[in-house]
Amino acid sequence: MTEVPLPYRVTRVHRETADTVTLALVPAGPAASAPFVPGQFAMVYAFGVGEIPVSVSRIGRRTLHHTVRSVGAVSAALCALRPGARVGLRGPFGTGWELGRAAGQDLLVVAGGIGLAPLRPLVLQALAARSRYGRLNLLVGARTPGDLLYARQLRSWTAQRALRHCAVTVDRSADGDGWWGHVGLVTALLKHAAFAPENTTAFLCGPEVMIRATARDLLHRGLPPRRVRVSLERNMRCATGHCGHCQLGGVLLCRDGPVIGWDRAEALCSVREL
Structure with missing residues (x-):
C-alpha cells in the first residue's frame, strides 16, 4: 500500500x-x-x-x-x-470480496448502477476459474438503458452463456430508446436466478436502498447473513481513517471494509443511514 x-x-x-x-x-x-x-x-x-x-x-x-x-x-x-x-x-x-471462500458454492452477484464496477473483477475472476464454483448468476440494474455500464460485455456474457443466468433491468424506459428488456427493480430478478440458498454466497453493491432490500430478500430465502457480502464503498473519503466520514458505529470502513458481511453491515445500517 x-x-x-x-x-x-x-x-x-x-x-x-x-x-x-x-x-x-x-x-x-x-x-x-x-x-x-x-x-x-x-x-x-x-x-x-x-x-x-x-x-x-x-x-x-x-x-x-x-x-x-x-x-x-x-x-x-x-x-x-x-x-x-x-x-x-x-x-x-480496503478489504476484498474474498471469492476464494466461496469455492464449491453457487455465486449470486447483484449490482445496481455504478455498483457493477467493483463487482466486475469478481465476475471475471470467477469466470477465469469456472470449475471452482457452482452456478454463477449476475443480476444488474440501472436507472435507464443509457446508464448501463459495460453493455457490450454484458451482451457477450449473455450470448456466450458464460454465466448460468445473466439478467438486466432498468428502472424506467422511454419510447425510442430501443429497450426491450425488463423494467423494474433489480430485486424482481431474484426469482429467476438459479441458486441453492444453503450453498450460495451473494455479493452486492449499488444504491443503499437496493443493498438493504436485496439482503433482506436473500435472508428470507435462507442465505446466512455472513454469506451475503456487501460493499459500503459510498462511505469512503480519505482511506486513512482520519476524517471519520466512513465510521459506522465502531467500524472504520476504510480499515475494516468496504466489503463486509451482512451479519455486520445490518447493524451498522441502523447506526447511520448509508
Whole structure:
C-alpha cells in the first residue's frame, strides 16, 4: 500500500455512459502499487484538483481500470482526461470480496448502477476459474438503458452463456430508446436466478436502498447473513481513517471494509443511514 501517490499514465479512456468513463492506467515510472484484489479501492489524484476513492473495475498484469462517474470537481476532472494524461494513485486500500471462500458454492452477484464496477473483477475472476464454483448468476440494474455500464460485455456474457443466468433491468424506459428488456427493480430478478440458498454466497453493491432490500430478500430465502457480502464503498473519503466520514458505529470502513458481511453491515445500517 502506498501513502504517497505514485504517477500513473492514462492509456485508454472508454466512455461508458454520458457521465461515466473507464480509465486504463499503467505505472508512469519504475514504481507501481502493490497488487489489487477485487473489491479493493485506490485513491486516485487529479493533479491540481484533489483525490477521491475509486474501486478497481478491472485488474490486469500491469494495467488497472477505474470506472468514474462525474459527480464532483475531482471526478469531473478525471472524466475529462485523455490518453497520455497522468494521475496520482495510492493503494490498494480496503478489504476484498474474498471469492476464494466461496469455492464449491453457487455465486449470486447483484449490482445496481455504478455498483457493477467493483463487482466486475469478481465476475471475471470467477469466470477465469469456472470449475471452482457452482452456478454463477449476475443480476444488474440501472436507472435507464443509457446508464448501463459495460453493455457490450454484458451482451457477450449473455450470448456466450458464460454465466448460468445473466439478467438486466432498468428502472424506467422511454419510447425510442430501443429497450426491450425488463423494467423494474433489480430485486424482481431474484426469482429467476438459479441458486441453492444453503450453498450460495451473494455479493452486492449499488444504491443503499437496493443493498438493504436485496439482503433482506436473500435472508428470507435462507442465505446466512455472513454469506451475503456487501460493499459500503459510498462511505469512503480519505482511506486513512482520519476524517471519520466512513465510521459506522465502531467500524472504520476504510480499515475494516468496504466489503463486509451482512451479519455486520445490518447493524451498522441502523447506526447511520448509508
